[in-house]
Amino acid sequence: MMPDVRVQFRSRPTRATGARRYAVGLAITLACVAGTGCTDHADPAYLPVKRILGETGVHPGQFRYPRGMDAFESDGRVLLAIVDKTARIQLIDLSTGESIGSLRTLKSDLGMPTGLTVAPFPGEAGSPALWVADTHNHQVVVYRLPFDRSGEPTAPAFAFGSYGHGPGQFIYPTDIAVHAPSGTPEIVYISEYGGNDRINVFSVGAAEDGQPTLVFERQIGISGVAMDAPADDPSALARPQSLALRDGGRELVVVNTGRHCVVRFDTETGEPIAWTLGDAGPRGDPAEPMRFPYGVSLLDDRRALIAEFGSSSLRVLDLDTGRTLGIRGRAGRLEGELATPWTSIVVGDELIVLDSGNDRVQVVDWDEVSP
């Protein structure tokens, strides 16, 4: 039961209502104590929050509709890289919520980035970089990590991509998955929407003039929007919003947002392996299907954590069976409630949810909510 904290100035109850309230309160309390418990913790949809990072605003440590998040370790502490709708990328200390650095992408008049991934810098093993899907500028920009700037527009260390429908061109890139088996990026997968609705696959080539080069290799998926493909065509994509690599890079997990499903693609052949709406429970029983799934992160090689924009909740999927292992979180503004989350990750024993609609990050003990 949430603590009943009242402000000091309030109307005084009558004696009769006060007595009734006491009686009812006592009865409820006894019932709660006698029962299974009276806290929201009993509700599986409730997220028992350990701490909340950020609030609405434009100051360091505040967010205005954050839309992309990833984590990395630096100097013994875990930092979150978060981009919000002011084109600002902040590095947030996971343990304190302190913003230790921020920068803005150079261009933001047409729109802001919506996705980012921490991966090695091309050609430099062990050199972390932030790959940012600069969505509305039709490109991917890469910044070196960490940075301690104070919010000024900053040129990336490396940028690539151009607007267009052609091979390797972008309309609205949304997310990046980097395959770096030996510590340096070899294959880069970039999802996009806005008409192309596909995954562009690039190989990382040799540096030219000190700048890395990305060579377009092939396309995965077809645009379900442009082609108006049948609903059961798993390769038809409608706003693929995020990506994750699985099975040592042999599989690409794609969140096909517009079609409310998750698709596994074979990265070699580009063919879909399986797809799921998440409408089956752990024992094959019916489960609530996904509604506009947005973010995907792998918990292990079999389970994926999905942030659902449409239902303001999180879902754990068994990627092998396509079954929903559990749904956590519910829509709302209070602690432990979510509003249109864009992504979520598990770092160590903590679940970190980018609660976009509430302009905050909620941190939860993963063991308490893991299905």
Next chain:
Amino acid sequence: MIAVAPTLGSLVVGPFQFDMPVWLWLIPALGVLSWWLSRRSLSGLGRTSRWVALSARVLAIALLAAALAEPQLREESESVAVTVVVDASRSIPSTAQSRIDQYIADAQAGSRQPQDKLGVVTAAEDAYVQSSPSTLVREVRRQSIGARDGTNLDEAVRLAIAASPDDSAGRILLISDGNETDGSLLRAADQAKAVGVPVDVLPVEFEFTEEVIVEEVQSPAGVRVGETVSLRVVLTTTEPVIGRLSVRQNGNTIDLDLDPAQTGSLVTLDAGRHVLSVPVTPTRPGPQQYDAVFEPLASLDTEGNPGATRGDSVIENNRASAITFVGSEGSVLIVSETAEEAQPLEDALNAAEIQTRLVTSTGLPVTLPELAAFEAIILINQSAYASTAQQQELLRQYVHDTGGGLVMIGGPETFGAGGWIGSPLADALPIRLDPPQKRQMPRGALAIIVHSVEIPRGVFYGKEICRAAVDALSRLDLVGIIEFQGFGGTDWVYPMSPVGDRVAVNQAINGLQFGDMVSFDPSLRLALAGLQAAEAGQKHCVIVSDGDPTLTRSILRQFRQAGITISAVGVNPHSPSDLNSLRTMANETGGQYYTVGNNALETLPQIFVKEAQTLRRALLWEGEPFSPSMTGIPTETMRGIGSVPPINGYVVAADRDGLSLVTLRGKEDDPVAAQWQHGLGRVVTFTSDATTRWAGPWVGWSGFGQFWEQHVRWAMRPADNATLRVVTETRGEQTAVIVEAFDPEGNRLDFARFESRVATPDGEGQTVEIRQVGPGRYEGVFDSSDAGAYVVSMRYRAAGGEGQVLEGSAQAATTRPYADEFRALKTNTPLLRQVAALTGGRVLTSDPNQADLFNRAGLAMPVALTPAWLAFLIAGVAVFLADVGIRRVRVDPRAIAAWFRRNASLETGGSTDATDAFKTVKGRGAATRASPEETRQRAAKRYEAADDRPASTEPVALSGEQETDSPLCKKDRPKPAGDETPTDSLSALRAAKRRAQDDIDDR
């Protein structure tokens, strides 16, 4: 610690507050009672036990009484929230603004504790929260400040009070020059004082030593064409200065200098107030606006030599304007999209010697003075979307406040069918544009889908367009609004239902969130289902979006199959390709496609009006020709007209309550011709047309000219038959209208009754009370504090000679070219000091290190209260149980020790088998169990143990189960008096009764 808490009647004891402390009186009352009762009931206990038991009982009573007294756990906040109100108006130079920001950044670091919060509110024409108070805010980050041509410190301080969080003690720091142009800072300070928020002030010191202000331009209110008049330009200078004065007439510069290269006149001014005269000659009738601009060139030293400085500090206050009305014969403006449509009417009016000017809707004047140059305006078949909402409002003002006439003539594009329902002008018309209740009209259904409008003030425009669309519908039409709301996804914000009185739908519009939808499909599916289920003749869907959600084409096919059109409005797309899906929607369903950039946002509502209008074709009646019936009401407009020719079409409307007169009626008594007075002006509506489309026989009708001349002349602003001289005079924030009235013989006109209104820049208008202040002299005053043009219109009636009534009208205008923001020459420090003194705040210096921004002195820290009655209740019950235990349970340590010793010996010498041991104890229990009779006897002897009783060798004896040979039972009790020894309770009662009776008998 006991203290009376700030709440009325509550009591604070340590960390607890009792909201119903009256219950605490139970503690002494029941405490004393318990003590009194304990003298008998606890008399069997030893001294120590008795006091312990009594204390426990009193404590239990105290806890239970405290639980009833509504205890609250008090947690006092240690946080201070400082909201800085920064004056961001133009009166604070930009260099000072950056210094202010730096001051705040430095000052907040001084006495700030980790839990302290900082927030920022800016004050200009409007106040905006830049940062809500937060522990994370450490500097000023300015976002939207709004217009800076005014200062409303009142609103800003109130906003700062509202923004102060409940869990912190609030302070406000006001950084300003103290010069306010709107509101009252002192009123806001009163409010701050009332809620206990001290306002610290930091005066932004400035004083313009070199300044030139053009105070005003004076011109006669009315002149004739070709008459040379003298403009009087009033300037104030603080230091001698040389500069160039230029004057523009209706935007065209008047050449005042002989030098062909220059147009302005070179003038040298000493410090002080100056009046410069400029002769001008108006060459055309109508209102003439004169703008005077002084351009400073250099300051002058004491010997008249140019100095190094410009001699001026604020450039914005170097201009002023005046408007003069140049008299002419009355003329009428005809607005029609085609000359052919207006031709018959124009010919008829010209034949009646009424001057006309024909324009299309794009030529409709955009300022009130321009409109006021015409005596009447005729709108022929004009749709609402052909003019902006601002122009429609001007037309309403033109009629209501300036006394102009309006004649609105029908056609398929106008009245209710033209989107005028709900427009500003609709209120000025003598008919209601909604169809009459009794008419069974085919109705339309409109589904509106709104997507996140990612433009500046996107939410504002989003709501405006929805309102505009809904307002343009009739009350019978169906409307539904769909949006993505985050929680729960896409849904109807307003389910498809009749527009009705618009209250419910407007509430729904106010709650729109403009969520960022991912896909169009759910919205379109909802809209399709809603429209298909709607009982309506015409069904239409309008969608506004930046175009980036995904779209499945199959759903468009379903729209097409259902005969439902979609119009799509693309607003500020991220890239041009985003609009493809919107274009596709419109093309595939037969709807319209619009694209709107940031620079044309004002057109958005009009687009929706036009879209809504597509449903309103049902308001057109077209059929077999018939002659409208004459109502027979004697009016000036129908004088001499006995019958009218047939018409074969009109726009259906309804009668309006009030003073409107319907002179011609159509089918089912629909009004065709109607008229009324609206404010100072008159309005005529004719819902059929003036062409061969619907009124073919009219054009060739002999009475056509008479009909329209009488209607237009009735509507036209009346001509003067007396002479008025009108002058306006600016007096601070007010303007006085001074009228001198003469009759046709040139004698001063007394006892005239004036009806006057002024059209103000904000569109509201004011009534001006004009009173006679001398022979033939009248005066009225109105507020003119906002920058912009003020047009004063007046009608008068007075008694002339021989029973004649003199009546007429006049106009005057004045302007305030710049806000008072630019009139202040120095900081208003006294006001700021007064605010600080009133609220208990401080006057800070410009040294941030001495600011002590988060000063806690005198602040009432807020308290959070958590109900604690349950804890008290549980504790009370626990103590009560302990009380029972003390009274009923005796613990003898020696007996316990003996028990342990015996057990130890049993274990040593006996069996170690646990079952055996259990049986042993059980057998002993059986052996020692007493008979019921013995038990009753023991019960009567309970609490009779003496402190000096011998040590027992047995285990703890529970009351009611002690052994008969226990030392606790050894003490003999005196036998009751009487012959019979009571053996049971009934016998005892009988014995007691007998003894009592004996006592009575003895007495």
